Amino acid sequence: MQIIENSTMYDVIIVGSGAGGGMATKILAEAGLKVAVVEAGPYFDPGAPEQQTQLKWPYESPRRGANTVRPFGDFDSAYGGWDIDGEPYTNEEGTNFRWFRSRMLGGRTNHWGRISLRFGPNDFKRKSIDGLGDNWPIGYEDVKPYYDKVDKLIGVFGTNEGLPNDPDGFFLPPPKPRLHELFYIKGARKSNIPVFPSRMSMLTKRINDERGICFYCGQCSRACSVHADFSSGTCLIFPAQKNGGQIDLFVNAMVREITTNEEGKATGVSYINKEDRKEYKLKGKIVVLAASACSSARILLNSKSKQHPNGLGNSSDIVGKYLHDSTGGSRSAFIPDLMNRKMYNEDGVGGMHVYTPWWLDNKKLDFARGYHIEVWGGMGMPSYGFGFNHNDFNKYFGIKVGGYGNPLREEVKKYYGSTVGFGGRGESIPQKENKCDIDPTKVDEFGIPVLKFKYEWTDHEIKQVGHMHESFEEIIHNMGGTVLGDKPTMAQKNGIYAPGEIIHEVGTTRMGDDPKTSVVNQHQQLHEVDNVFIVDAGPFVSQADKNPTWTILALSWRTSDYIVEQLKMQNI
Amino acid sequence: MDRRKSIKSIILGGVAGGLALNGCKPENVEPTGENIALAAENHFGRTPEEKELIEKLNAEQFLHPHELATLNVLVALILPANESYGSALDAGVPDFIEFMTKDYPKFQTPIRGGLMWLDHKSNTDFSVEFIAATPEQQKIVLDAIAYPDVEVPENERPLEVQFFSLIRNLTLTGYYTSKMGIKDLGYVGNSPNVWDGVPEDILKQHGMAYEEEWLAKCVDQSKRNTKAAWDEKGNLLT
Numbered sequence: 001m002q003i004i005e006n007s008t009m010y011d012v013i014i015v016g017s018g019a020g021g022g023m024a025t026k027i028l029a030e031a032g033l034k035v036a037v038v039e040a041g042p043y044f045d046p047g048a049p050e051q052q053t054q055l056k057w058p059y060e061s062p063r064r065g066a067n068t069v070r071p072f073g074d075f076d077s078a079y080g081g082w083d084i085d086g087e088p089y090t091n092e093e094g095t096n097f098r099w100f101r102s103r104m105l106g107g108r109t110n111h112w113g114r115i116s117l118r119f120g121p122n123d124f125k126r127k128s129i130d131g132l133g134d135n136w137p138i139g140y141e142d143v144k145p146y147y148d149k150v151d152k153l154i155g156v157f158g159t160n161e162g163l164p165n166d167p168d169g170f171f172l173p174p175p176k177p178r179l180h181e182l183f184y185i186k187g188a189r190k191s192n193i194p195v196f197p198s199r200m201s202m203l204t205k206r207i208n209d210e211r212g213i214c215f216y217c218g219q220c221s222r223a224c225s226v227h228a229d230f231s232s233g234t235c236l237i238f239p240a241q242k243n244g245g246q247i248d249l250f251v252n253a254m255v256r257e258i259t260t261n262e263e264g265k266a267t268g269v270s271y272i273n274k275e276d277r278k279e280y281k282l283k284g285k286i287v288v289l290a291a292s293a294c295s296s297a298r299i300l301l302n303s304k305s306k307q308h309p310n311g312l313g314n315s316s317d318i319v320g321k322y323l324h325d326s327t328g329g330s331r332s333a334f335i336p337d338l339m340n341r342k343m344y345n346e347d348g349v350g351g352m353h354v355y356t357p358w359w360l361d362n363k364k365l366d367f368a369r370g371y372h373i374e375v376w377g378g379m380g381m382p383s384y385g386f387g388f389n390h391n392d393f394n395k396y397f398g399i400k401v402g403g404y405g406n407p408l409r410e411e412v413k414k415y416y417g418s419t420v421g422f423g424g425r426g427e428s429i430p431q432k433e434n435k436c437d438i439d440p441t442k443v444d445e446f447g448i449p450v451l452k453f454k455y456e457w458t459d460h461e462i463k464q465v466g467h468m469h470e471s472f473e474e475i476i477h478n479m480g481g482t483v484l485g486d487k488p489t490m491a492q493k494n495g496i497y498a499p500g501e502i503i504h505e506v507g508t509t510r511m512g513d514d515p516k517t518s519v520v521n522q523h524q525q526l527h528e529v530d531n532v533f534i535v536d537a538g539p540f541v542s543q544a545d546k547n548p549t550w551t552i553l554a555l556s557w558r559t560s561d562y563i564v565e566q567l568k569m570q571n572i
Numbered sequence: 573m574d575r576r577k578s579i580k581s582i583i584l585g586g587v588a589g590g591l592a593l594n595g596c597k598p599e600n601v602e603p604t605g606e607n608i609a610l611a612a613e614n615h616f617g618r619t620p621e622e623k624e625l626i627e628k629l630n631a632e633q634f635l636h637p638h639e640l641a642t643l644n645v646l647v648a649l650i651l652p653a654n655e656s657y658g659s660a661l662d663a664g665v666p667d668f669i670e671f672m673t674k675d676y677p678k679f680q681t682p683i684r685g686g687l688m689w690l691d692h693k694s695n696t697d698f699s700v701e702f703i704a705a706t707p708e709q710q711k712i713v714l715d716a717i718a719y720p721d722v723e724v725p726e727n728e729r730p731l732e733v734q735f736f737s738l739i740r741n742l743t744l745t746g747y748y749t750s751k752m753g754i755k756d757l758g759y760v761g762n763s764p765n766v767w768d769g770v771p772e773d774i775l776k777q778h779g780m781a782y783e784e785e786w787l788a789k790c791v792d793q794s795k796r797n798t799k800a801a802w803d804e805k806g807n808l809l810t
Binding site: 049052069170213 | 615616617619622625626629630649650651652654657668671672675676714718719720722737740741743744745746747748749750751753754756757758759760761762763764765766767768769770771773774775777778779780782786787789790791792795796797798799800802805806807808810
């Protein structure tokens with residue numbers, strides 16, 4: 001079979017349409033460049049009637065929203081998950097990295113939590129503070145102007161609190177706390193744990209004439225049909241198209257590798273069209289990888305040639321190394337004071353209205369790096385799982401558990417909304433040996449060699465999650481609640497989530513000034529191939545106790561500006 | 573009887589049975605059976621592959637007529653009708669459970685075996701199948717399995733106790749995710765609105781109050797439509 005070559009010469013080929021790819025598409029297309037966006041999944045617009053899950057009722061799904069098909073349930077807007085038919089990956093014996101992929105236009109930005117935290121000054125210079133890991137070659141002051149622009153372009157609610165490592169920004173006003181969140185504020189403060197309005201990218205206020213304003217259905221994970229929350233398609237790619245950008249969108253197109261010429265420079269990409277299962281080639285002057293940290297590493301490693309025998313940009317052997325995800329710990333509680341609730345609509349935005357950023361000094365603790373606390377609860381819409389073990393809390397009152405008949409109706413109502421939950425999301429220490437590499441023994445259904453992972457948490461992460469549980473228990477106690485489940489033990493690694501499960505994986509193509517120890521420079525440009533850039537979370541040197549999306553967006557914008565400037569100067 | 577016809581009669585049988593047994597008002601009857609098949613057509617954001625899967629599962633029938641008849645009786649005992657709302661059967665719960673046995677095959681053996689156990693127990697003690705037993709006899713059978721010992725971990729409890737818990741869980745989920753159950757619960761969300769905080773009487777009921785300082789930071793909903801603008805320090809001006 002012959003590889004089919006497209007004759008168009010693109011200025012830029014962008015691989016992936018999530019946060020990084022969407023931002024690059026917008027900036028580069030609006031600068032007048034001819035752009036190809038290559039996405040491995042189908043077209044997706046949450047406003048399209050046949051794709052919309054927002055405002056659907058549980059009974060519209062025959063499985064009532066159960067997660068037998070989509071990992072976060074039938075109504076969640078991620079096409080894919082940790083396991084995708086025909087697209088396997090492997091793990092080295094004894095390790096278990098879980099790789100979440102969302103194959104659709106906009107990628108994981110369609111279902112993400114919208115927690116939009118910019119990094120602080122310390123987050124770029126961790127090695128200087130605790131001697132672990134490495135510093136970024138850039139600092140907060142380099143990224144701040146872009147964070148500011150992202151805030152204004154996309155919209156994020158929050159408050160300026162003057163916190164040293166959780167910087168102020170350009171915020172929309174936050175929504176008022178819900179009832180269980182008031183309990184949380186009170187409980188946390190008793191232990192001197194501060195609570196602030198959360199920082200999330202939903203429009204609580206109009207920012208432009210194109211996007212709608214949040215109507216408080218609490219369903220951001222379904223993606224918003226009026227585009228009132230941030231998704232890459234709705235907020236970056238569609239507007240760029242409307243603004244007249246020259247954008248060719250290739251969907252269901254799985255990129256195999258970056259093609260190169262005799263000089264070793266990139267000439268474009270080759271991809272498999274999932275519809276006819278044939279291989280195609282696109283030509284471009286510049287290739288921007290935004291396929292996600294692990295997918296971009298995979299593409300580089302699979303792009304072997306005479307000039308790049310170890311994979312593209314991989315003479316250093318660093319591609320795939322330093323993979324790291326956020327740490328995660330969770331706990332829930334029964335709060336008797338939240339029983340017997342009167343009904344009112346408290347759906348709010350899709351997620352928490354309040355949160356706790358990291359508040360302690362690690363010098364006084366036996367682990368490095370911090371975590372933030374997320375909180376959930378309330379009278380949510382019933383879905384699969386609702387009513388399971390409906391009166392288990394009876395045991396706390398010495399009443400019989402179980403039963404049947406009409407008393408069940410009263411019991412269900414009595415306990416509805418009385419459970420709250422806490423999630424800790426923390427920073428891990430990047431390890432060179434935590435990595436993804438090509439597994440030469442396996443290919444996916446498109447014939448592309450797959451990734452093999454190796455990942456082990458260190459004591460820092462495990463102890464940090466132990467500390468999360470101590471914090472949660474203290475807060476729950478202060479809230480007058482009962483902790484559910486036993487505290488995980490050190491032997492159970494304190495209940496830390498498997499790496500990859502928090503879906504904040506970063507670091508596989510890290511940035512640095514030294515080509516021997518890093519893959520890209522501070523402009524996210526491959527050290528070895530000047531017309532290849534990476535704008536997903538691969539270039540992160542360290543991950544911070546924040547969610548990565550806002551930083552991906554800011555850095556992608558910064559890199560896109562650099563590309564435009566370099567093209568103008570004819571340097572690329 | 574061909575397979576297709578038998579499925580249809582089972583489904584219709586389920587709905588008719590519910591009406592006859594409980595005399596429930598037609599508007600309280602949940603769309604069931606065939607209408608679930610239509611759900612795929614009704615678009616709840618399925619990809620083509622997901623639609624295909626639903627159609628495939630709907631074309632299969634796992635529970636036999638007698639099992640389905642037993643399940644109909646069982647879910648109506650777990651959640652019978654009251655003055656205001658229909659039973660779990662009226663809410664279409666057996667159709668949901670039938671779907672789940674195919675969507676999540678691990679349910680198949682415990683549910684089939686558990687239904688069998690009900691007949692065995694009823695036959696042994698009363699010489700009659702569970703569905704034909706008197707309400708008193710059914711109560712004796714269920715009372716023995718409906719109240720688990722919470723000191724024993726779930727997966728170490730006797731099979732019949734686990735079976736009952738599973739069916740009760742699926743019954744409550746099926747009911748409270750139905751149109752009828754959502755109304756019964758009183759859930760009033762899933763509709764466009766403007767969140768402006770917890771109502772005052774509810775704050776009082778739970779002994780809570782908003783702090784002035786916190787409220788001052790929050791959105792003024794009367795200005796939500798005014799375009800945002802900031803000064804250079806990030807103070808919102810509008």
